[in-house]
Amino acid sequence: MIAALYGSTDASRAADPIKVGFAMQLTGPLAGNGKAALLGAQIWADEVNKAGGLIGRPVELVVYDDQSNPGLVPGIYSKLLDVDKVDLLLSNNTNQTAPAMPTIIQHKRLIMGMFALAINEQFKYPGYFQIQPYGPNGKDSLTRGFFENAIAMNPKPTTVALVGADAEFSKNALDGARAQAKRLGLNIVYDKVYPPTTVNFTPVLKAMQATSPDLVFVASYPSDTVGIIRTAHEINLEPKVFGGAMVGTQYAAIKQQLGEALNGVLSFEQYIPEPTVKFPGIEDMLKKYQAKAAEQGVDVLGYYVPAFVYSALQVLGEAVTKTGGVDQQKLISYIHGNKFTTVVGDIAFGPDGEWVEPRMFAVQFRNIKGNDVQQFTQPGKEVIIYPPKYKSGDLVYPFVNAQKNAQN
Structure with a gap:
């Protein structure tokens, strides 16, 4: 497993970073998807840090390669929470999110799913959210x-x-x-x-x-x-x-x-x-992504995953800013209670953490x-x-x- 830390700047090193942790497929059969997702996250982190960070703190991404293997996921999330002490969590696709959920629930942590289908039908966990537009069913x-x-x-x-x-x-x-x-x-x-x-x-x-x-x-x-x-x-x-x-x-x-x-x-x-299909901001975000994608050897279009990972972090970033910190219950309550404007459109989350309106x-x-x-x-x-x-x-x-x- 390889840890990749991104996003610190000279202007914001004085404060402890806000760590965003997640497992991602950086090798294995789903690596193309995972690397594209990581680039979308990096673009968001770079933008936030250039603007002074979140609540005056730099953002740091803590990423481990799950090798496209769901069996590695529980150990990765245990390490993120118990060793790396991350503040915010993203999860991955359906196969990778399901095995992570028991660890996340045990720690009573907020988790923002990036592209998982119908995970919370099983767990019914109030701290789970999903950025893909599946809706309540x-x-x-x-x-x-x-x-x-x-x-x-x-x-x-x-x-x-x-x-x-x-x-x-x-x-x-x-x-x-x-x-x-x-x-x-x-x-x-x-x-x-x-x-x-x-x-x-x-x-x-x-x-x-x-x-x-x-x-x-x-x-x-x-x-x-x-x-x-x-x-x-x-x-x-x-x-x-x-x-x-x-x-x-x-x-x-x-x-x-x-x-x-x-x-x-x-x-x-x-x-x-x-x-x-017209969403304010998505074309600019994709231009930034596409300019870097070819040189990094990842998906050159970026329509499927990067824009949604970027939007997931927009939601988390706003919640941190509006609540003034990383208190998990405050963040969960804020996300449940507000609508968010992102590059993939306006999003409101229902009680199950899915979009209220599917799209x-x-x-x-x-x-x-x-x-x-x-x-x-x-x-x-x-x-x-x-x-x-x-x-x-x-x-x-x-x-x-x-x-x-x-x-x-």
Whole structure:
């Protein structure tokens, strides 16, 4: 494990720093995501320290590499709290946040989750907050856009296949998909999970293909997402709609890697540069991020994670400033009781620590040409089909036509 300390300045060394601690995937299969998140945090810390710190104290980030291994997480958070004596805590994704929660609850500490799905449904801990826009029912908001658009097709679909990794995030997403299917009266003709170590998806998808589903909903992690999309093309999978909760389609490297293979795929996003999405400050923040991203070898777009990590720290920073310190209960009460203006929009947190109003985008990839990553900075490449407030286009179906139409 490697500790990385950032953010002290000559002007603010006289005061003890406010330490922000977290585990992050700096190596392993999710390292691309973790390094991008860390850069977003560094940008916030640099800005705050140049402005004099928080309540006159410098900010210091204390970061340990969890190696993309949830088993290391409890020990890291014990060290952050008992040895490093950090003042504020961030947590990581779903798989990494869940094992950290018992330690955090035992210490009665505030925790700001960065991209975890439905964690507090299990713990119901008042000191937990979540910066991703899942809302009070994350399983529903992550899956509703996919199904709301699919059920509006003519003729309406009647069957759905569900497939995902045997891991916390995917299982939560599949729970949401099952609830949507039940709500809409869809017959689930295939419902399987695969081991996280799977690399050959042909047997899985061929077994699913044999059921002839109208809809195919996939809950996957980055490497799985790439393998499943490529395999879908190789076996000529032809449902009416193909996609789901596919982590990885948000990353610049995977967008570039898959290129035109993404056309027609439905997935989710939290921010993309569509004309219907305008949040004050996000473009300036992303310009700072993108200027540093290439030289550091991290996600060159930064839409998925960095802006939300930056926003999480904006929330914590305001709470510290307004309460005048790092008293955990005062911070928790302040965050529960106030609305925050961030670069990803205005946020108010409900009793469960989730956004009061969900804002998950369901998107369909369109008009992808070749593998130039810069094309994804243009509108019309990821068309928002849900929610209606941010909609920038309609669903194109069936999947085979969506691929062809997108390429014309």
